[in-house]
Amino acid sequence: MMLYVESKAFPPVAFIKHWSFSIKGDSGILNTRKVLTLMSVFFQNIFTHYLKRKTFIILCKLTDTIARARSQMLHILWELGRDDHQFRFRYRGQYLRDAYTFEDYEIPENAVVKMVPMAKRQESFVDLRRMDGQSDLGQGTSDEVLNALNQEIQVFVRREKLLAALQAFLWLWALATMLSFITNYFYSGFWNVIIVYFLFKYCPTFTRTGGFVGRASQYHGRYMIIYAIASILCLAPNVVFLCLLLPPMIQQGCAGYVGSCTHWLLWSVIFYACFALLLFLQTCLIPFIIYNFRFKAGDFVEQHLVKTRDVEKVLFSARNGKIKEKRNAAFELASFAACSDDNKYKIVSQGGMEVLSNLSLSRDEATQEYATEAIAELLTLPEIQDQFVAIGGVRTLCALLHGRTDKIIYEAATALFYLISDNDNNKMVIVEDTGLDDLAHASMKAYFMPNTSYQNPRDNAITLSYKANNNNNIKTARVLAGVFLELLSYNADLREIIASRNVVAVALVHLCQLADSETQQLSLQALELIAIESPESVVTQEDLLHHLVAMPRLTEDERLHLLSGKIMLYFAENEEACSELINVANLTDTLLQFAQSNDSVLQNVVSKIILAILENQRITRRIPYLGLDKVAMYLQSNSVDRHIFDNADAALNLLTIYTSEDKMGSSLSLKSVGKPGQSGYGV
Structure with missing residues (x-):
């Protein structure tokens, strides 16, 4: 990229x-x-x-x-x-x-x-007030990084020189190819011409400032291997030619250039000896070049950049420094904690947990973000969590849920999730404190973020859509929904406490309307757990009912359809909430779409919703006009389970009774009115 x-x-x-x-x-x-x-x-x-x-x-x-x-x-x-x-x-x-x-x-x-x-x-100049040679976090790159940078530069300088030497050898090879045509074995020049041509054409170009340049430079490693093979293949016949020419010259002595010992023979011997030496030297050079190619920019510097300064010095700056020094120290601690578990233990052993807890409550937003992120990194280890809870860290994280930026809220929620997912005792600590109110506040803030759009599910004249949010807001909402679900899944006693707080249900209703399928799933699962413990806490949420009915038009995710159907069942089983349910537009269409699913569980839920509506005595007169017979008939014809068929059959029987009673009541009312011209007509 x-x-x-x-x-x-x-x-x-x-x-x-x-x-x-x-x-x-x-x-x-x-x-x-x-x-x-x-x-x-x-x-x-x-x-x-x-x-x-x-x-x-x-x-x-x-x-x-x-x-x-x-x-x-x-x-x-x-x-x-x-x-x-x-x-x-x-x-x-x-x-x-x-x-x-x-x-x-x-x-x-x-x-x-x-x-x-x-x-x-x-600060990049000499500090005229300090001549002791000391440095702080705000000054230049460390000596370790500079030394590593110089090592990399030396590697690239060496690479530039090696490739320059290889190109020099290649030019000598080209010269030798031309001279080979005036030797005893002149035909050797033909294959050398072909080899040298392709080696020149695909020769990589490298400079220390620009790196590898050109299309051919993309395959510099393969080029070196091919170069070495070609050099060895050309070296072998040169050695053979030399061995064939040397014996006659040694036997003749060539003192007076008589017999077969001619100037031509002497020139050929010298040429092939020098040519073989040239090919041998460049073949020996290639392994050094291939080894040099292993190194890339950052191989030496990267490990030193990932490291940070001495933890003690950073913590000292975090305790006693100015605003900028504390900000840089918080950033360094977050980076240090993200590198390894050993670094996390080192920070905690130096008293960094208390320092980060104080920095997270700083008035500087950047310092808050870095410190909270460092705390979240530390709390990934269960061994550190107990110490953090002991110093009152839960209250600090709950306070950070009221932060001014998304980043602060996200890191604080993430840290809380680590606490409750690894230790069940921490769940009660959050609930007993003001944690539920703080989580609900953060959830509402995630919902009412600026630059978002939302269209009411009750409005039938427009195309429905979820609330559109930025990525940071979605991540925050996802973590908050996960925290609520983790708290509710602990035990019945804790679930009862949470279910008694209406603010939690309200927050989850808002979270499930965000444009993220994972957030919706977590929120609906949490609402289902609340409904199991206290159905009244859920069925009183009118906005939730409209959203559940609109779910098939908003998403095709059958997991969300199933969760929506399960929660709608609680509305159907409550007499007052059932009256609200049948007043929601497109209820029959929603149930029919749910029934068309291949999931037997969702079909079973739909059949139970229909039966619960039909058994509600308050709305018997309105039942024939709801169109539930279409859904029941579809379930009866396409049921994948015997229990679903029985529920659909029972629903159709009830619908038949209600329809006949409605017709009988209508005919009786007409008889009581009388014929035209009779007394009482039109009364």
Whole structure:
């Protein structure tokens, strides 16, 4: 894939080192700090103007890490004299972490990634207030990265020289091919011409600054193998020719060039000896080139970029630093925790859990995001979760569910999911605290995100659609629905507590209306569990009823159809809710679509819904006009289970009774009216 890196204004180049000198003028010794300040401002104006808003192109794969792409960018900056420049990539407002891949961030091909400097402009210069040589998180690239970068550059310089030497050998081979036509075995020049032609045509071109160039350079590894084979194949006949020519020359002595020992023979012997030596030397060179080809940009730098600074120094900066230093420290800790489990244990052992908990409540949104993400990474290990709960971490995460950005809410919900999925005791901790209210608040916020569109399922005049959301909002809603489902699936006692809170059902109703099938499935499963414990909590949700009836027109996912049918059954079994159910438009069409499914469970649910409606004594007069006989007849004709057939048959019998009673009641009412002209007619 091709990646476009758009840079902001670069911090100026640090041309001035930690020098200590004085300049003597007419008025005596000038102040060193003033001179350095004037020079720094001068260079800042020049190079900031020169490198402002540059766009660079990087070739990478979806499976490459961000660190590898950054290493390629470091090579470019090295050419510009900016190898000590500290930067990070940002895509759609999110800083990209070195340990993750482009595939993890779902970055498409030809995407534009911003390169953001991580230091203020004056920080790239000598800090005139500090001459002790110390550095902090805001300054340039570490020595380890620079050393690794220099190693890679040396590898590429060596590759450039090796390929240049190979091309020189190839030109000598071409010269030898021409000279071979004036030897004893002139016909050897014919196959050499063919071989040299193709080797020249597909010879790869490489420069340290531009890399491999040209279409032929794409197969440089195969080219080297073919080159080696061709060189060996040409070396063998040259050795044979040399062996055939040497004995006559040795026997004759060639002192006076008499007999068969001629100048032609002597020239041929010398030529084939030199030609064989040339082919042997270039054959020996090829293994070194193939070995050099193993290394790519980032092989040395990547491992050092993924690593972070010493944890103790980062934690010290997180505790005592300024806002920017704390932000960088939170980012470093999140990156460090994402690399390995050992790093997670190291952070916790150094007291990083308390530090991250404090940073997550910072007023700076970026610091909150990085710290919350670091906490979520740490909580992937069950051994760390107990310690986090002990320091009051659950209350912190619940507070973060009220965060100002989607990222904060998503990471906090993810951390809570890790807590409750690995330890059942943590579920009660969340429920006993204000966790349910906080989760419901986050769910409502995910639903009422700006820049979204929603069309009411009750409106029949428009095409129905789900609520459209951005990817971040969908991921947040998905995790929140998973948290609710995990809490409800623990035990009946906890389920009873959650079911008694109407705010949970309301939140789940809103989540199931989002445009994500997984979120809908998790939300409907959670609502089903609430309905099992307390049907009244679900059947009182009027918006849910309209959404369930509209489900076949919104999606073709039969899993969602089945869950919708199961919850509709609770509405049908409740007398008051059943009256609302039959008033919903397109109810018969929905039931008929459910009945046409090949799933026997869904067909069985539909048959039970029809029976529950027919058994409701409050609506017996309206039953003949609902059109349920079509659904029952379809089930009876296409049932895949005996139980479904029996339910459909019972429903048809009840419908027959209700229809006959309705007709009898209509005829009695007509008789009571009388004929025209009689008294009482028209009363």
